[in-house]
Amino acid sequence: MISEQLKAEANHNKQDFAVETHLSYAQQNNSAWMTYLAQIERVKPFLGDLTQYIDTLKNPKRALIVDVPVVMDDGSIRHFEGYRVQHNLSRGPGKGGIRFHPNVDLNEVMALSAWMTIKTAVLNLPFGGAKGGIRVDPRQLSDAELERLTRRYTSEVSHIIGPQKDIPAPDVGTNPRVMAWVMDTYSIEQGHTVTGVVTGKPVHLGGSLGRVKATGRGVFVTGCQIAQKIGLPIAGSRVAVQGFGNVGSEAAILFAETGAKVVCVQDHTGTIFNEAGLNTQALQQHVQQHGGVAGFADATEIEAEAFWDVQAEILIPAALEGQITAERAEKLQARLVLEGANGPTYPEADDILHRRGVIVVPDVICNAGGVTVSYFEWVQDMSSFFWSETEINQRLDTIMRDAVADVWNKAQEKNCNLRTSAYILACERILMARKERGIYPGK
Ligand code: GLU
Numbered sequence: 001m002i003s004e005q006l007k008a009e010a011n012h013n014k015q016d017f018a019v020e021t022h023l024s025y026a027q028q029n030n031s032a033w034m035t036y037l038a039q040i041e042r043v044k045p046f047l048g049d050l051t052q053y054i055d056t057l058k059n060p061k062r063a064l065i066v067d068v069p070v071v072m073d074d075g076s077i078r079h080f081e082g083y084r085v086q087h088n089l090s091r092g093p094g095k096g097g098i099r100f101h102p103n104v105d106l107n108e109v110m111a112l113s114a115w116m117t118i119k120t121a122v123l124n125l126p127f128g129g130a131k132g133g134i135r136v137d138p139r140q141l142s143d144a145e146l147e148r149l150t151r152r153y154t155s156e157v158s159h160i161i162g163p164q165k166d167i168p169a170p171d172v173g174t175n176p177r178v179m180a181w182v183m184d185t186y187s188i189e190q191g192h193t194v195t196g197v198v199t200g201k202p203v204h205l206g207g208s209l210g211r212v213k214a215t216g217r218g219v220f221v222t223g224c225q226i227a228q229k230i231g232l233p234i235a236g237s238r239v240a241v242q243g244f245g246n247v248g249s250e251a252a253i254l255f256a257e258t259g260a261k262v263v264c265v266q267d268h269t270g271t272i273f274n275e276a277g278l279n280t281q282a283l284q285q286h287v288q289q290h291g292g293v294a295g296f297a298d299a300t301e302i303e304a305e306a307f308w309d310v311q312a313e314i315l316i317p318a319a320l321e322g323q324i325t326a327e328r329a330e331k332l333q334a335r336l337v338l339e340g341a342n343g344p345t346y347p348e349a350d351d352i353l354h355r356r357g358v359i360v361v362p363d364v365i366c367n368a369g370g371v372t373v374s375y376f377e378w379v380q381d382m383s384s385f386f387w388s389e390t391e392i393n394q395r396l397d398t399i400m401r402d403a404v405a406d407v408w409n410k411a412q413e414k415n416c417n418l419r420t421s422a423y424i425l426a427c428e429r430i431l432m433a434r435k436e437r438g439i440y441p442g443k
Contacts, residue, residue, distance in 0.1 A: 032111030032321045032344065038347035043423040050325060050431040056380060057427065059118070060110050062086040066156035067206070068134060070149045073142050084132040084157040085115035086166055090433040093164055094130030095120055097171025097200075098153075098178070103320075104133035111321070113344050119364040121426035125250055126374045130166045132157065138173045139291070150178050154185040159184065163196035163382065169374050172245070172320065176212070181207055199374035208377035209389035210396070211370070215340070216250020217393070218369020218400055219316060223251070223338045224258070225404045226315070226361050228416075234333055235259030238312040238438075240334070242266045243319030244293055247340040247367060251316055256280040263309045264302075267319065270294035273302045273310070274294040278375050291334045292309060297342035308332060317344035324349045337362035354417045362419035364426065365400075365407055372396055
């Protein structure tokens, strides 16, 4: 029998452990989770009575770490670490992508899930925020290994996902094909086809028209709207893009079609420059064939760090988090930064850019086109009634334009930057839901 003293000690240790774990993630310098916490601190003074509930946003509701054993093609077994974090479910089921990348860890997935909570709330979509991932370099795996990895991961997280619980989607390193495996694995485990468990699926499996291009399109739509507010014409503007995957390439193509010159593109294979403007369509094909921008004809290769000195009015970070440091923020030439990536700007850099008059359209609104069409996909799956691409794009543009207008007006009213104004709108919605739902069990 356990003595009362031992029980008390165990309880005490358990609490300490929770606090320490939380702190150790928060204190990892420059970590994504720390960036998120700093952003939350900045919104606090604007929340009035709702500030009393702010700790809800500093504590992810649920975090699952899973071991994913995979039989490799040579017969050996490798173990990968996978995650699914549901940051907040106050406003609806969790929503957010699955990332396959060698740098994925709990800290990163926690931050990415929290940014989804804010993002769905800014857009007023009926979702909470979640994110998943596996620490793996998908480029190193064969197609068959990737399929086994995805299916085993899905099976491991299947008890916490579902169309009414938490709906994954693509993110860095995943795509519609991976989503098809997630849908199939979950469906087989349930005993019937459940299309609404995941979004970003291939169109013939219940995917939505317009989903693949939606994130890049949203970057373009929000970018044009804010450019107009600050009197920056798109035609003739120079654009620099970091990351030429699904998001960066689509945004670059749309800007080029509107008369902007995409002068510099950087990805993990190199940094290419052409003062006259790169042919973005040809570059997209080159990347699809060669896996990166390096070696693209009709451009000069420059040093990676020189990317941040390029003369361009519009900068689109569309790769990973933690790219715009304080040092880079001091020297950036851009007037407008469009965050296609999640979390590319450090909080100190945000302050510097604000002081320098550089407008940042924050990730939680700028790249929200993807999750908005994910919402449409989920609605279409639930009703088994599918919309045309024109209808989808029109609805997407309307939702995004209205949200950007609200974020812009709130920033004027509160005299703050667009990130803080987006957080004010989102946190009010989330914390109001939190307040109205109350705490149960536990009361
Ligand atoms: N991974 C994307 C994002 O960061 C899309 C998420 C979704 O569609 O649920 O917003």
